[in-house]
Amino acid sequence: MPLLQVLGLQKAYGGLQAVAGVDLDLPGVPGGQITGLIGPNGAGKTTLLNIISGVERASAGRVLLQGHDIGALPQHRLAARGLVRTFQISRDLGQLTVLENLLLARPRQTGEKLLKLFAHGRLVRQEEEAAIETARAALLKVNLWQLADAPAATLSGGQKKLLELSRALMLKPRLVLLDEPAAGVAPAMEEILIDTIRGLAAEGVDFLIIEHDLDVVAALCEHVYVMAAGKILTQGSFAQVTGDSRVVEAYLGLKP
Ligand SMILES: Nc1ncnc2c1ncn2[C@@H]1O[C@H](COP(=O)(O)OP(=O)(O)OP(=O)(O)O)[C@@H](O)[C@H]1O
Ligand SMILES: [Mg+2]
Incomplete structure (x- = not known):
């Protein structure tokens, strides 16, 4: 059974579809996997993380944690089930x-x-x-x-x-959601942060990490989802997704 399943998730702010139908799967075994979520500014990454972590409610779609629908649960109930996110x-x-x-x-x-x-x-x-x-x-x-x-x-x-x-x-936690953990972190400290996350993953903690620093993503993430304009554009290994011309175009703001 997957650890986390996001099914057809949508979030609208007025007329803006910040999340426009997202499906995402984190496998349950083996534990300790680090999944990346990348994409250009405004792609909807933080909104997606906010919904998964109970900070915001989806307009449509479902979030399942180990098969249980967690869409309506407040943060402390999610934490009790092993899902936490960090806050500044x-x-x-x-x-x-x-x-x-x-x-x-x-x-x-x-x-x-x-x-x-x-x-x-x-x-x-x-x-x-x-x-x-x-x-x-x-x-x-x-x-x-x-x-x-x-x-x-x-x-x-x-x-x-x-x-x-x-x-x-x-x-x-069983699953930790991180929104830009390396933002504003000096290079020497970045190494420590990467080692720390790796060490926790080795103990079986899973991570879903939004990160703009692609060196950090390359160092940490086995599997990477790419979001653009509220949708998952593609997913795969870091090498696969960064070699995909649609991903390059999305970052450069060109029309695919
Ligand atoms: N509370 C809100 N009210 C209205 N619009 C919002 C709100 N939160 C986010 N948005 C809009 O939804 C879209 C997605 O924003 P989001 O913060 O999820 O993007 P992001 O992928 O995390 O971007 P970044 O990489 O810059 O952090 C943006 O157009 C943003 O302006
Ligand atoms: Mg964001």
């Missing part, structure tokens, strides 16, 4: 330490209430050891453990991306 660390969260950011990422926490506790410096010491241990493991995986007590706002762009990834890991 917001300004509010930037005031908190790296470790506190992870503790806040846990499921079934009333974020706001906890945020207030943290904001008033009353981080409850009797927080379960288990949560801190999970956070520690997540930070070790992304190599940020030594920065656990630093305010998130002081991290570099690349370190913030790693923190976003580690927040997703707190939910013990």
